[in-house]
Amino acid sequence: MLHLRFTLINLIYFREGCRFMQIRLTTDYALRMINYLSGKSSVVPSTELAENLSIPKPYVQSIGRKLKKAKYVDIMLGTTGGLSLIKAPEEITVYDIVLLMERSIKLNRCLEDEKQCNRDATSYCAVHSYFKGLQGFIEKDMRSKTFAEFLDDNTI
Numbered sequence: 578m579l580h581l582r583f584t585l586i587n588l589i590y591f592r593e594g595c596r597f598m599q600i601r602l603t604t605d606y607a608l609r610m611i612n613y614l615s616g617k618s619s620v621v622p623s624t625e626l627a628e629n630l631s632i633p634k635p636y637v638q639s640i641g642r643k644l645k646k647a648k649y650v651d652i653m654l655g656t657t658g659g660l661s662l663i664k665a666p667e668e669i670t671v672y673d674i675v676l677l678m679e680r681s682i683k684l685n686r687c688l689e690d691e692k693q694c695n696r697d698a699t700s701y702c703a704v705h706s707y708f709k710g711l712q713g714f715i716e717k718d719m720r721s722k723t724f725a726e727f728l729d730d731n732t733i
Contacts (some may be wrong), residue, residue: 594721600675600678600679601679603636603639604640604674604675604678604679606630606640606681607640607643607644607674607677608674608675609630609632610626610630610632610637610640610641610644610660610667610725611644611649611650611662611674611724612724613629613630614650614660614661614662615662615666615669615725615727615728616624616728617661617662619661620653620659620660621659621660621661622658622659623637623638623641623659623660624664625659626659626660640659640678642659643677643678644677645660647677648664649662649664649669649673649674650662650663651663665716665725666723666724666725666727666728667724668723669723670719670720670721670723670724671719671720671722671723671724672720675719682715683712685703687705687708688705688708688712
């Protein structure tokens with residue numbers, strides 16, 4: 578059993594040569610935006626999101642469009658416009674947003690597709706087994722954490 582704890586924003590810090598595997602900056606921005614919107618009951622101007630979350634305004638707009646397409650937020654145009662959540666914070670998990678924003682959330686390519694293993698060894702490879710267990714732990718943890726929970730502990 579894995580007894581690991583990850584902070585949300587610095588999701589994974591396993592060393593792979595000189596590279597670190599971690600979520601992309603746009604994913605971090607999307608998580609912060611959903612968290613901020615979760616604490617608001619009205620439309621939030623994109624300038625407020627940009628200023629309070631230290632996100633460049635073009636990113637707020639681009640990420641907002643992606644979140645709208647996925648039906649997490651609504652975008653109102655005009656001088657009183659901005660973004661608001663469509664779904665309740667208890668209906669949105671960290672996993673939902675990370676999966677939306679990332680190309681892949683798998684730790685190793687053999688977890689994407691077993692055919693990616695150039696040794697065809699996924700059934701007996703100790704490294705594959707380790708990463709598969711770790712992947713399961715991470716995904717379970719992200720699926721269990723809703724944005725309603727962040728309102729109480731403000732950990733994002």
